[in-house]
Amino acid sequence: xxxxxxxxWGLHVATxxxxxxxxxxxxxxALAGHYALPExxxxxxxxxxxxxxxxxxxxxxxxGYRLARAAADIxxxxxxxxxxxxxKPFICQEIRQRGASGLSxxxxxxxxxxxxxxxxxxxxxxxxxxxxxxxxxxxxxxxRIRRRNEKLMADAAS
Amino acid sequence: xxxxxxxxWGLHVATxxxxxxxxxxxxxxALAGHYALPExxxxxxxxxxxxxxxxxxxxxxxxGYRLARAAADIxxxxxxxxxxxxxKPFICQEIRQRGASGLSxxxxxxxxxxxxxxxxxxxxxxxxxxxxxxxxxxxxxxxRIRRRNEKLMADAAS
DNA sequence: CTATTACGGATAGTAGATATCCACGATTTG
DNA sequence: CAAATCGTGGATATCTACTATCCGTAATAG
Numbered sequence: 001x002x003x004x005x006x007x008x009w010g011l012h013v014a015t016x017x018x019x020x021x022x023x024x025x026x027x028x029x030a031l032a033g034h035y036a037l038p039e040x041x042x043x044x045x046x047x048x049x050x051x052x053x054x055x056x057x058x059x060x061x062x063x064g065y066r067l068a069r070a071a072a073d074i075x076x077x078x079x080x081x082x083x084x085x086x087x088k089p090f091i092c093q094e095i096r097q098r099g100a101s102g103l104s105x106x107x108x109x110x111x112x113x114x115x116x117x118x119x120x121x122x123x124x125x126x127x128x129x130x131x132x133x134x135x136x137x138x139x140x141x142x143x144r145i146r147r148r149n150e151k152l153m154a155d156a157a158s
Numbered sequence: 159x160x161x162x163x164x165x166x167w168g169l170h171v172a173t174x175x176x177x178x179x180x181x182x183x184x185x186x187x188a189l190a191g192h193y194a195l196p197e198x199x200x201x202x203x204x205x206x207x208x209x210x211x212x213x214x215x216x217x218x219x220x221x222g223y224r225l226a227r228a229a230a231d232i233x234x235x236x237x238x239x240x241x242x243x244x245x246k247p248f249i250c251q252e253i254r255q256r257g258a259s260g261l262s263x264x265x266x267x268x269x270x271x272x273x274x275x276x277x278x279x280x281x282x283x284x285x286x287x288x289x290x291x292x293x294x295x296x297x298x299x300x301x302r303i304r305r306r307n308e309k310l311m312a313d314a315a316s
Numbered sequence: 317c318t319a320t321t322a323c324g325g326a327t328a329g330t331a332g333a334t335a336t337c338c339a340c341g342a343t344t345t346g
Numbered sequence: 347c348a349a350a351t352c353g354t355g356g357a358t359a360t361c362t363a364c365t366a367t368c369c370g371t372a373a374t375a376g
Contacts, residue, residue: 001159001160001161001162001242001243001245001247002159002245002247002249002333002363003159003247003248003249003276004159004332004333004334005249005251005333005334006333006334007248007276008248008249008250008251008253008272009253011272012253012254012272015272027351027352028352028353033257033258034257034258034259035253035254035256035257035259036253036256036257036258036260037253037257038334038335038336040335040336040337041334041335041336043353043354044334044335044355046353047353047354047355050353050354057352057353057354058343058352058353059341059342059343059344059351059352059353059354060342060343060344060345060350060351060352060353061343061344061345061350061351061352062343062344062345062351062352063342063343063344063351063352063353064352064353065353076275084159085159087159087160089159089160089161090161090165090166091160091161091163091166092166093163093166095166095167095170095193095194095195096170096193098193098194099191099192099193099194099195100191100192100194100310101192101193101306101307101310102194103303107300107302107303110300113295113298113299114166114169114170114173114295117234117287117290117295118161118165118287120286121283121284121286121287122283124282124283124285124286125279125280125282125283125286126279127282128278128279128282128283129275129276129279132275137271137272137275140271141271142265142268144265145261145265148259149259152258152259160332160364162363162364162365163364163365164364164365185320185321185322186321186322187321196365196366196367198366198367198368199365199366199367201322201323202324202365202366204322205322205323205324208322208323215321215322215323216321216322216373216374217320217321217322217323217372217373217374218319218320218321218322218372218373218374218375219319219320219321219374219375219376220320220321220374220375220376221320221321221322221373221374221375222321222322223322
């Protein structure tokens with residue numbers, strides 16, 4: 001079980017965009033340069049975030065990305081699911097129906113308990129991530145670093 | 159983020175072994191045949207479960223596997239970690255220290271908040287799995303199926 | 317000693333994540 | 347309108363981890 005590194009990129013970039021002046025777009029190369037990320041690959045994750053409604057993209061000169069909503073309305077879970085997908089990590093293959101002791105479909109109307117336990121754990125994980133917003137991440141930054149990044153974002157206006 | 163299918167195998171097999179008469183070993187081919195699993199590959203997961211102290215393996219004629227401890231003392235988390243590894247799914251690469259706005263090491267004495275949030279969620283997941291034992295999984299089986307598998311395990315004695 | 321059974325290393329195949337590039341379309345500026 | 351800018355999405359290549367199998371070794375019961 002491993003999360004893709006794109007999740008880390010998405011969370012840092014979204015937090016950064018939350019520091020830009022309201023409504024201002026930031027170009028992709030500025031975002032990539034800020035964390036020394038490969039721009040071409042970051043683009044894929046930014047596309048996913050845009051499709052999921054976390055970011056808003058503006059094409060053309062003076063275009064770029066901004067948050068699609070207020071930072072307080074975007075949860076960490078949304079960013080994670082946009083980049084990594086929302087599929088459940090445990091894929092029940094119903095092996096109880098196979099083999100020597102294969103259960104009949106009638107005996108499997110109730111979902112597999114193992115499946116339920118794994119899904120409950122997944123829901124606990126998601127709930128935990130749903131309780132934190134981008135505004136919380138911004139608020140947690142040391143104020144010195146926050147001011148510094150705010151200035152860099154303001155200067156990134158084309 | 160995806161869990162390996164070996165986790166499902168491990169949980170089903172461990173639950174099955176919890177139904178065997180106390181102290182009795184069950185051969186690997188019986189376990190594999192029970193769920194129509196490829197025996198050679200299942201062996202890898204059984205080895206991991208043995209190394210982790212979840213199962214006890216006995217070599218030689220009339221050998222096989224049994225639970226290393228009472229079913230009530232083995233948590234689902236132990237089985238999952240034995241098969242899938244205990245590594246945290248979020249690997250923080252400290253991208254805040256890289257690129258144009260790279261923070262100095264002194265500015266990073268406090269752990270990255272994003273890292274903390276992801277680790278908290280992971281801990282919520284683990285806690286959820288730690289609260290369920292193999293005895294709970296056995297207790298959740300419909301009694302008809304439970305009796306059937308108990309009989310099959312008893313008959314599997316070599 | 318011999319048959320049985322698990323252990324562990326070597327070896328492939330496969331799927332998904334990582335990474336890059338380019339043609340296309342949309343938009344703003346002049 | 348024309349040119350420059352910028353995001354979109356498809357094609358492609360590489361790398362890693364999971365899936366899967368085989369075989370020689372070690373240990374044990376009879």
